[in-house]
Amino acid sequence: MYLHCDPTASHYLKTLLDAIFGFQSFTNEIIWKRTSSKSDHSQGAKRFPRVHDTILFFRKTPASTFQPVFTPLSDDYVDAKYPHVDADGRRYGLWDMTGPGGAAKGNPYYEVMDVSRFWRYSRDRMERMVAEGRVVQNRPGSVPREKRYLDDSSGVAIGDVWTDIHPINSQARERLGYPTQKPLSLLERLILAASNEGDVVLDPFCGCGTTVHAAEKLARKWVGIDVTHHAITVIEERIAEEFPNLKIEVEGRPRDVVAAHDLARRDKYQFQWWANWLFGVQQYRERKKGTDKGIDGEIFFLNGPRGVGRVITSVKGGGTIGVQAVRDLRAVIEREKAEMGVLVSLGHPTSPMRVEAASAGFVQTAHGSFPRIQLAPVSELFSGIKPRLPMAAPLDQLRPPKPAKAKRGVDDHQLQFVYSFQGGKQLGEAGEVVHIDPRQRVSRM
Ligand SMILES: C[S@@+](CC[C@H](N)C(=O)[O-])C[C@H]1O[C@@H](n2cnc3c(N)ncnc32)[C@H](O)[C@@H]1O
Known part of the structure; x- marks a missing residue:
């Protein structure tokens, strides 16, 4: 068993582990130099730069698997x-x-x-x-x-001070944007040392899944657990990219309305996150403190000459829900100058809610006309009925949306092409005119 932490807690955790597993099980304290001193040095700092983390290594018996690295x-x-x-x-x-x-x-x-x-x-x-x-x-x-x-x-043979595994730099391909992501090579070393092919590796706090990635790469079986739905979706994407033929099972994600109720009861924020994820929300609010100003998630779309369009979601995990929730969302859309909103609810919308949503009318976008407010009860999302929305644009290609100002001369019916392309004619090898199918030479937006 490895336990990774920083030096502010490692000594407390070591005594805890000694108490639980017995001090005889303590095997190594590995010092991992995780950063260079430069990156932790601020002018006038009255301490040595903090450059290492600690990995505590415990084993059940001296006969436990160990291969020197x-x-x-x-x-x-x-x-x-x-x-x-x-x-x-x-x-x-x-x-x-x-x-x-x-x-x-x-x-x-x-x-x-x-x-x-x-x-x-x-x-x-x-x-x-x-x-x-x-x-x-x-x-x-x-x-x-x-x-x-x-x-x-x-x-x-590598000792217990590791200075040769460098942090993931900001441009690295393996970087996923997860705040605590560790280098794959660190996890590979730990797994190689203490297991054999076919053994099972468990990471009960698996975050963005570096352990499970390393375990799969090294032909170990694995189980990852994380309390956030975000972590699990990051891992699904990571596995799909690295091991396209590997099928993994995700347990614990609500599969029916009863399970969705249970999640909402246990953890309101995880319910919000999961409900947003169900229909492809791009930006989630997972803040536990402070006001969320009525925005639980956002979807962005390219809106022709108007720039970037925005859909705001509000997620209600409570059992009872009324017309006020629709009015609140409408007020948020107006305040934010967003194009439309989706109210996701655990409970079924009442007739007054439907009337209020319908009274918000339609919005004209570069993708056509859409209801300004849509209601999306979880039961409908489960049956595949999703809000009708413009196609989302990849976040990394968007500049922060500016509040939509009424521009003079904007043609409300101008369409936003999903793909950009160049038209025109092209000469083939024999000088013949070749028709260019725009879809063959698209650059995805
Ligand atoms: C530091 S990250 C994990 C890093 C990961 N073990 C690795 O080596 O890359 C800690 C993770 O623990 C998760 N977590 C926190 N409390 C948890 C709990 N009670 N059960 C499961 N996961 C938990 C957090 O969501 C977070 O993703």
Whole structure:
């Protein structure tokens, strides 16, 4: 079991783990240098830069799986330790075989090549090594040494201070924008050391899923748990991208109205998040403190000459819901100068609510005309009835929406093309005129 935390809590957590699992189970405190000192240095700071995190490693029994992890030898090390070359071209070094600590450490005392010492190997093993030509005496009387070939070396066993795994930089492909995302190579190292292929890896706080990604990559089975629906959707996207053929099962997401009621009762904010996710809301409010100004989620769309259009969602997880909720959403849309709104509710909308929503009328957009306010009870979302909305535009291609100002000369009926394209004619290889299908040369917006 690994537990990762920063030094403000690691010492408390270590005593807790000792109390729960027994201090005998404590195996290592791994220091991971997770950042450079430069990035934690502010002018005038009266402390050393904080550059490491702690990973506490516990195991159930000494027999638990453990494979040492090796890094390649440095050139300097190879030059210093393997300076000789055999007749057959193999590079080797000579290593001390005497037993440190002598008899007190249980080392046997005997004679090898006329030299008597305490040795680190048993007499039998030493005889085998001599027979294999793995013991070298430079001249008569000198202390024999062990011959080790460079190509037999696995590298340097990594200790408990890790300075070679760097944080994910802001441009890295693996970056998902999850605040606590750790580098994949860190999780790979941890998993490789303490499990075998086919073993099960559990991350009960799996966040954006770096552990499950590493486990899948290393052919382990895995289970990830997270309390937020956001984390689970991030993982689904990550797995779909990295392992397109892998089918995963998500447990705990409401699959019917009863389960949706249960989620709303247990966690209002997770209910909001999940209900928004059901119909593709792009920006979620997951704030627990402060006022949300009546906005629980937003969808953006390209709105032709009017710029960027905005749909505001309001999610009601309470059992009873009335016409005031529709009036409130209408007021928010007007205040925000948004194009339209969707009221998602756990309960079924009442007739006055439907009348109030209908009285908000229609809005003309570059994608056609849409009801200004739509009601979306969760039961309808489950049966596949979703609000009718303009196609959402990818967030990374939008500038922050400006409040829609009535522009002079805007043609309300001008359409927003979903794809941008260039028209015109093109000459083929034989000089013939080729018709260009705009969909073949689109750049997606
Ligand atoms: C630091 S992140 C996890 C990082 C992840 N283990 C990794 O190695 O990349 C912590 C996660 O724990 C989740 N979490 C917090 N409390 C939880 C709980 N009681 N049960 C399950 N997940 C929880 C949070 O939603 C968050 O995504």
